[in-house]
Amino acid sequence: MTETIEAPTSSFVAVAGANATMDPRERRRLAKASGKPGWKRVIKHIVLILVGLLMLYPVIWLVVSSLRPTDEIFRNPGIIFDSFEVENYTVGWNTLSEPFSVFLINSVLVVLGCIVGNLVSCSMAAYAFARLRFSGKRWWFVVMLTTIMLPVHVIIVPQYILFSQLGWVNTFLPLILPKILATDAFFIFLMVQFIRGIPTELDEAARLDGCGHPRIFLRIILPLMVPALATTAIFTFIWTWNDFFSQLIYLTKPNMYTIPLALRAFMDAQSSTSWGPMFAMSVVSLIPIFLVFLFGQRYLISGIATTGGK
Amino acid sequence: MSAIGELRKISTDKKTKAEKKADRRDNKAAYLFLAPWFLGLSLITVGPMLVSLYLSFTKYNLLQAPKFTGLENFTRMLGDERLHNALGVTFVYVFVSVPLQLAAALALAVLLDRGLRGLAFYRSVFYLPSLLGSSVAIAVLWKQVFGSEGLVNVFLGFFGVEGQSWIANPSTALSTLITLNVWTFGAPMVIFLAGLRQIPTMYYEAAEVDGATKWQRFLRITLPLLTPIIFFNLVLQIIHAFQSFTQAFIISGGTGGPADSTLFYTLYLYNRGFANFDMGYASALAWVLLLIIGAFTAINFWASKYWVFYDD
Numbered sequence: 001m002t003e004t005i006e007a008p009t010s011s012f013v014a015v016a017g018a019n020a021t022m023d024p025r026e027r028r029r030l031a032k033a034s035g036k037p038g039w040k041r042v043i044k045h046i047v048l049i050l051v052g053l054l055m056l057y058p059v060i061w062l063v064v065s066s067l068r069p070t071d072e073i074f075r076n077p078g079i080i081f082d083s084f085e086v087e088n089y090t091v092g093w094n095t096l097s098e099p100f101s102v103f104l105i106n107s108v109l110v111v112l113g114c115i116v117g118n119l120v121s122c123s124m125a126a127y128a129f130a131r132l133r134f135s136g137k138r139w140w141f142v143v144m145l146t147t148i149m150l151p152v153h154v155i156i157v158p159q160y161i162l163f164s165q166l167g168w169v170n171t172f173l174p175l176i177l178p179k180i181l182a183t184d185a186f187f188i189f190l191m192v193q194f195i196r197g198i199p200t201e202l203d204e205a206a207r208l209d210g211c212g213h214p215r216i217f218l219r220i221i222l223p224l225m226v227p228a229l230a231t232t233a234i235f236t237f238i239w240t241w242n243d244f245f246s247q248l249i250y251l252t253k254p255n256m257y258t259i260p261l262a263l264r265a266f267m268d269a270q271s272s273t274s275w276g277p278m279f280a281m282s283v284v285s286l287i288p289i290f291l292v293f294l295f296g297q298r299y300l301i302s303g304i305a306t307t308g309g310k
Numbered sequence: 311m312s313a314i315g316e317l318r319k320i321s322t323d324k325k326t327k328a329e330k331k332a333d334r335r336d337n338k339a340a341y342l343f344l345a346p347w348f349l350g351l352s353l354i355t356v357g358p359m360l361v362s363l364y365l366s367f368t369k370y371n372l373l374q375a376p377k378f379t380g381l382e383n384f385t386r387m388l389g390d391e392r393l394h395n396a397l398g399v400t401f402v403y404v405f406v407s408v409p410l411q412l413a414a415a416l417a418l419a420v421l422l423d424r425g426l427r428g429l430a431f432y433r434s435v436f437y438l439p440s441l442l443g444s445s446v447a448i449a450v451l452w453k454q455v456f457g458s459e460g461l462v463n464v465f466l467g468f469f470g471v472e473g474q475s476w477i478a479n480p481s482t483a484l485s486t487l488i489t490l491n492v493w494t495f496g497a498p499m500v501i502f503l504a505g506l507r508q509i510p511t512m513y514y515e516a517a518e519v520d521g522a523t524k525w526q527r528f529l530r531i532t533l534p535l536l537t538p539i540i541f542f543n544l545v546l547q548i549i550h551a552f553q554s555f556t557q558a559f560i561i562s563g564g565t566g567g568p569a570d571s572t573l574f575y576t577l578y579l580y581n582r583g584f585a586n587f588d589m590g591y592a593s594a595l596a597w598v599l600l601l602i603i604g605a606f607t608a609i610n611f612w613a614s615k616y617w618v619f620y621d622d
């Protein structure tokens with residue numbers, strides 16, 4: 001597992017401008033050659049495993065407990081699968097006025113809209129910033145970088161007024177439209193970094209052959225920046241899936257609820273006796289993130305290593 | 311490497327006239343490619359920002375037209391005790407949780423560096439919580455874990471310690487949220503790891519030849535060369551922590567309780583604007599938040615001259 005994940009990560013890092021100075025195997029050889037005693041390494045591993053276990057303990061316990069009867073949840077702190085009760089899941093699924101599948105579909109629709117929006121609009125903007133020469137480029141670039149750090153709160157009130165006057169409250173448009181208009185500048189920056197690492201000879205050659213910019217973008221740059229697009233898609237997935245603030249503001253009808261809103265409604269509606277179903281639906285909400293993490297982690301790691309995350 | 315490094319570079323290099331002319335070569339294509347971004351910038355970002363600046367000088371409840379009230383919203387802030395409390399809560403949260411989170415991130419990054427077997431596995435384990443941490447599901451879990459009959463108290467019970475509800479007690483509620491933020495140290499840790507990889511190994515080899523101890527090597531090589539990354543993480547995590555919302559909202563049921571002890575600034579802003587429809591005041595609060603974040607970022611940049619070491 002370790003090596004297969006290692007290789008593409010470091011190549012992405014290298015392409016994007018941050019050079020990995022040494023191959024991990026080489027480092028390992030060096031560490032051994034420096035004569036570090038074996039028991040020191042063992043202690044290090046024990047410490048790391050304990051910290052890791054401590055970190056993941058609550059999450060593992062959440063999963064295990066979601067399969068236990070509710071009264072058991074309060075007594076059993078263990079993380080061994082000793083009970084396999086799916087009742088929590090069937091009860092939780094149908095507790096609110098709509099079944100959980102409705103919220104899942106809503107979340108998926110919002111997430112897909114945001115991913116498509118970000119991929120198209122951010123890659124276009126990134127191409128302009130990385131490859132084109134235009135007046136005011138530096139100024140716009142600084143503006144773009146600054147908006148990464150802007151708190152959403154300074155725009156949310158007028159934005160809400162605007163979208164509610166357009167009759168868009170309780171639709172997914174207020175959540176998706178900003179992505180179609182490239183307001184997630186973080187991804188523009190990530191893609192600019194990546195495109196800068198692609199040799200310019202390729203597009204110069206295409207230009208001499210009479211290719212215009214749309215063509216260079218579509219035929220040369222886009223196919224080469226697939227790793228950056230994957231990173232964008234994955235981060236957009238996770239952040240949108242977890243997003244609570246803007247969904248809370250724009251979606252107020254239960255049939256439009258996304259997963260985070262449904263969980264919150266569940267929490268408000270239930271007494272403390274229904275932790276079982278509550279846990280079960282929490283697990284359901286975390287599964288997609290976990291899967292995306294499992295299959296896309298090299299893109300996640302390289303993405304935050306090259307741009308510094310959010 | 312980072313957005314911050316980028317800004318630093320832009321502010322320092324200059325151009326000749328001929329270069330400036332060549333800089334206009336692709337104007338048409340550029341504005342085509344940037345069209346969505348320009349639209350977004352004006353309609354979704356800058357436009358609403360200006361409108362919210364205007365609204366901050368008005369009284370507005372969404373139903374009647376905004377009424378200009380001058381500085382009233384801002385003078386009202388001076389006497390708003392819940393706001394003062396919210397500021398206190400937010401400052402404690404930011405200035406306790408961010409240093410702890412970064413210390414954990416740095417410590418584990420250093421432990422993980424230098425050819426450790428299973429590095430990718432450990433990295434994944436430590437990184438996962440930072441993806442889950444902002445979800446409602448984890449907030450739900452936290453509410454149980456630190457509740458009166460929660461996981462923490464079950465464990466304390468084994469040692470004969472009588473637990474309390476950490477969530478319902480005003481003096482401990484905020485620390486459960488701080489714990490949650492520290493728990494997400496994986497993201498800055500990965501950035502530290504990338505930074506550690508850029509330190510040339512020859513520095514360590516030379517130091518070893520000179521007989522430097524491990525601790526000396528960390529203090530004299532690793533730490534100074536890592537200061538740009540520490541600075542970067544510090545700026546980002548502070549900005550991020552000031553905007554925390556979801557976890558406090560879920561754990562306190564939207565109130566910021568008990569006794570306003572988890573009333574984050576953003577939570578107060580949300581309650582004024584979207585629960586009480588006090589949109590003018592909410593806009594004023596938003597602008598003050600922007601100014602606070604801007605001020606701390608500026609202080610950070612200014613102070614960086616004295617402790618951040620740039621190798622280039």
